[in-house]
Amino acid sequence: MTDISKIEAVLDEVASGRFSGLRYADGRVSLVLNVSGLDVRDRGQIEIAVKGKLLALDGVDKADVVMTAEKIERRLIAVGSGKGGVGKSTLSTNLAIAMSAMGRKVGMVDADIYGPSQPRLLNCEGQRPEAEGKQLIPVPNEFGVPVLSMGHLAKPGQAIAWRGPMAGKALEQLIDAHWGETEELIVDMPPGTGDVQLSMMQNHKPVGAIIVSTPQDLALMDAVRAVDLFEQAKIPIIGMVENMAGYACPHCGEVSDPFGAGGAEAAAKTMGMAFLGRIPLDMEIRKSSDGGTPPAISDNGQGKAFHDIAKSVATWLDNQKPAA
Template sequence: MAQNAPFSPDTLMDLLDTVRAPQSGVSLASAGRLESCTVDDAGRLTLTLTVPREQAPALSTLCDAASEKLKTLPNVTSATIILTAHRPAGAPAAGAPSAKANAAARAPAGGGHRPLGGQAPAADAPILPGVKTIIAVASGKGGVGKSTTAVNLAVGLGMEGLKTGLLDADIHGPSLHRMLGTSGKPEVVEGRLQPVQAWGIRAVSLGMLVDEKAAMIWRGPMVMGAINQLLTDVDWGDLDVMVVDLPPGTGDAHLSLTQKVPLSGAVIVSTPQDIALIDARRGVTMFEKVKVPVLGLVENMSYFCCPNCGHNTELFGHGGARKEAEAMGVPFLGEVPLLADIRSSGDSGVPLVIGAPNSEGGKAWRTIAHTVATAVRAMQS
């Protein structure tokens, strides 16, 4: 149990046990294992249950009624049940303890990933049927400004007249909610999350659903399941383009996304120095292997512009990404300077293309967004 939950595991599981499926008589308590429960200062309760994978669709139909039961607890204003099915399909291992016996066993905070309240989508249902184009923003390593690129690219595409969505698939380090200046959790309507509207785009981040202090200590299947659910359990509606902010590297999240949805292209972010370009090269190679076209490379932190004298200093070298793009035969989308305004825009929740569109950084992001928007329209024509 999470430290700030004032309710005992038995109390929670007893309430969940009162809601049962009409045909089978199964309840969330009898089929699931309590992983975590948190209650914030506003009285919003979030409860995470591990359930057998094959039972998840049926059990999800009980979540609405079970949430109403949880709202009867003292000082609870709302309740959200998150189901996570990260065990292999099939029955629990022989000799496994019962759900109530396991209720007090505490998993890592934030260890769930399915915000369900209605029937899960059919296995053969199309994923993102209203989204015309999906673009991934990736980097071979962390710390190169990938999420900053994703935010400013998505908002810039919206400014280009495209109906745009932004999905934060960086499961272990979700940050886009902070960069967009959003607060609170997305609404749930008929069992589906509603994207948050921010700066002319629709956005969803796992950071909107879990406490910022929670560590996403998740295994590979949970990461892949979380991404699938952010795609299918969110009412994205009709979009011209969706920008997906991927985690650094070339791991489970990347493979899961390319297997689930038809990616139209990828934008790779790097800094100029050789050590970053080595990893960027790996990212390009990965997308080539899964038949996803690389729309181009962005060189972030290309140079530092002194705010006092205007002198440019190439702290990490300069032009490395452009040369690498030429060597690999992929487009070079542009270079973005290292500016204090870019850092402060991320902290303040106002993307630079909105807060300072005529700054050097703002102009660079607008140019990159215009180039990508042109490519998107060409794909759709």
């Protein structure tokens, strides 16, 4: 006949440290199983294993397993710009990879509903997310940054001709997905200051925003509008990044500034915000990003600038007071 010590011994084999509230009476075992940190598949497997082991015991006719998980309060970091073509998506990807390399539990939301690019940048094109109930399960990749994008849901090359409310609903599904242990979500925002941006800020309230701009005046004008939008929504600005800042000739090494120099840093100073750093205009960054091998996989060479920015962002996040 089975006793409680035998049941505990069996549970230690398959769920050591995860079970509590164990009870056994009249052939019935009940317990609470903590599945924090497990993805959907692993949760199902551990539940099957626990029930199988228990029901194999002499005298156990029924096994009731209640699964629970600690709720994780995720922080959203929006990466925005006032216009397209300034390298916002590339920064988002490399920022997420660099923060992950620091040991942070980071995920990526491709909120650019109409022009998704994260599947290409994170080398996971052609994969479709699975779902658990009404929740999507993020797509894994070799860089350890789970991601969700409309690029995983639409056919390649398909135009997403949706009005604002539909795009906002799609974004909600991406953010409210089954993110597991992910604690920080980098949100690659669409360019501009339209419906999708407003929906995200109103419904999900990022803890902070990063503004990306190239150095020239036209890009900075639009970046200022993006700053104003976040400030109206009372979302703190973490800082500004200057992209495509300086081009080193691969033949002679001479550095030129086809888009100007220092404009974003000067704008950040004028607006009283932090300047997070510069990303050079480098052919290797473009080629490696297009090829699905983001430069931030290394903290040397082209990846160093992204890692330096990631350290500044992480420091800002760690200095924020927890919500009351």
